[in-house]
Amino acid sequence: MPVTDTAADALTRQDPEIAGIILAETRRQSAGLQLIAAENFASPAVLEALGSPLVNKYAEGYPGARHHGGCEVVDMAERVAVERARALFGAEHANVQPHSGSAAVLAAYAALLAPGDRVLAMGLREGGHLTHGSPANFSGRWFEFTGYGVRADTGLIDYDRVRELALDRRPRAIVCGSIAYPRHPDYARFREIADEVDALLIVDAAHPIGLVAGGAAPSPVPYADVVCATTHKVLRGPRGGMLLCGGRLGDRVDRAVFPFTQGGAQMHTVAAKAVAFGEAATPAFAAYVRQVVANARALAAGLAEQGLAVATGGTDTHLVVVDVTGLGLDGVRARGRLAAAGIVLDVCGLGHGASRGLRLGTAAVTTQGMREPEMARVAALTGAALRGDGDVARLREAVAELALAFPPYPALA
Template identity: 70%
Template sequence: MAVVRGLETDVPGRQDPEIAGLLAAEAERQEGALQLIAAENFTSPAVLAALGSPLANKYAEGYPGARHHGGCEIVDAVERVAIDRARSLFGAAHANVQPHSGSSAVLAAYAALLRPGDTVLALGLPHGGHLTHGSPSNFSGRWFDFVSYGVDAESGLIDYEQVRTLARTHRPKAVVCGSISYPRHIDYAAFREVADEVGASLIADAAHPIGLVAGGAAPSPVPYADIVCATTHKVLRGPRGGMILCGAELAERVDRAVFPFSQGGAQMNSVAAKAVAFGEAAAPAFDVYAHQVVDNARVLAHALEEEGFTVTTGGTDTHLITVDPGPLGADGRAAKTRLAAAGIVLDCCALPHGDAGGDARGLRLGTAAVTTQGMGEKEMGRIAEFMARALRAGVTDTGGADLRERVRELTAGFPPYPR
């Protein structure tokens, strides 16, 4: 990778072989294993170049035309490009591209609409809610009074009647829709109706599906939500970071909630990388990619079911899949370890209506990264086979080395970056 070679051949006196070696090791790790973490992807070389550009040197507190530092003429132009591209890509009246992460974007959304102590209705963490949806260890659970809705015990789908009942009972100031592990499309219109009925604002946490939205492979929350929070990595294939979309009437409140309320200077190299990613996502090729991501996920979910995994909701509409590996003799944590030993990298997760305390009995995986590498439906069947073999064999089985080599052979045919 160019980034690694750059460190190794830097000017005399600035070489850092220790970090260069670690970067090379990470590049090798990414190339030699199956990257199935649903929140990860491979950015383009152009995005990486923007991240490593001289914009990393620039301090730019404030917004275009109203910075607290001099010398911001170029970065003002960069941020305007990013904003315009985000607005065009998602059909939003306003975009803020400065949030450092998805959590930062959610914090700013709450700051724009709520006050400490307000009641918020959101998906419960054991059912797929994010930490920012009311975890007691997060600012959200400490500052606001969260009421949780869940998914149906049999279907695994959001119980919209429960959402409506809880909203009528608790009269929340805001309703949050979004999840880190819900594999189906969310009915944003239904949430809008509930929010309107009780006079609440609607916040869509679209960190996972926003890339599919950009590619026309998932419904957009923009026409329904007061504020849409999202990340720019995952399926969108941009740099790690966040963004906020909203209507013109909330633009000033959202901007002030990001700066100066919750953040300082924008990371302008990241803003430039976001602009590059938005431009790439506007191209017709990205639509093809987004739909292939979903096709691959559906094929993989079916193949996993054939191999004996229990697939929640019976499948997926998106890039992510959640499964119970119990029928193959392991809970989520044990399965994650066995799969990692075979070169298959994914996450464990809680399963709705599972063990007390929301133990991570399940696995969460996604197809965004392997699809970026060029893998298709044929490879999804092989991945399911590898996963089942790893769990049935166990990490100490004599066939473990053979399985690891088969994973390497598969990934070698689909390098994420040109040599």
């Protein structure tokens, strides 16, 4: 292969089938509205680190204590990632090796709990994650979970009920975190409840951690024993996880990641995490997350004008949750109608026996450069697709026109 070849050129010649699939996915991402709350567009610098020769290096263990030779250089990358994470979030200890958010939660449980321990977490129907006690997941098989929920009248966490359940169940740990809660949790209140029953507090901040990094959301770090997070979503880094904790738990957390739950670290991903942490420490990123929240609020208002019931009456975050039953739809049918129009989002639980609703996120479209006027247009297009107004092909063209005006990767447009 000539040294002047780009990676894309080499892939196109070597494996045109996979090169074509990558091109098709790039076009799909560019020509539709990407409103999945867990997704974002990683920066070109993050993508460059992910595709670097660091992918070749096996590096079981931690910097200065690897089980393989030749780790002197990749050790530097991990040290940079750890120090940047600690500085960004004000944490005494950080572990940047988890391969995913779920892997980070598994390691947190392994560090703090024993099989059979009682755990209190948000119920799955109210917005809890699979790792918060699903019987199909390791968490539900290994630990005894009790779910707390939200108030029927407001959709907000019922902290009095959380306390009642904690006093009754006496859990070893309380998990604070959700995949579909659009408001800031009261971390201080969770800490009070945990202390009252002598429980550990684990915060699953997979969704809000990017907002925390940019100063647009309160930090769980001063209150939690361990914070689990992802490095993609609003944080806009590579797909992966991380753990933050106090220094006294650092060794336990590290051992829970390696060797207990994972083998070798993915050093190209660790380096990409370092790039993302560096980007998140800039004023530009702080402005970005403020716009993410402003866009979410504008989108929520626009969807309400379209006749959709917005959970909790709005949002503090990048998340908007809506009930579509007023349009005679359930979440799955609604998602299908929107997908046909090129609007991609998720279904989520609404709690209290209600059918599933829709979960929208503004992180990706904000990365593209969209602002409040575009959110009004997104809401109008969403309403039209849900109501079945007009020809679907014409609606999809309107969606593509809006999306293509804000290419996520202009060099590839």
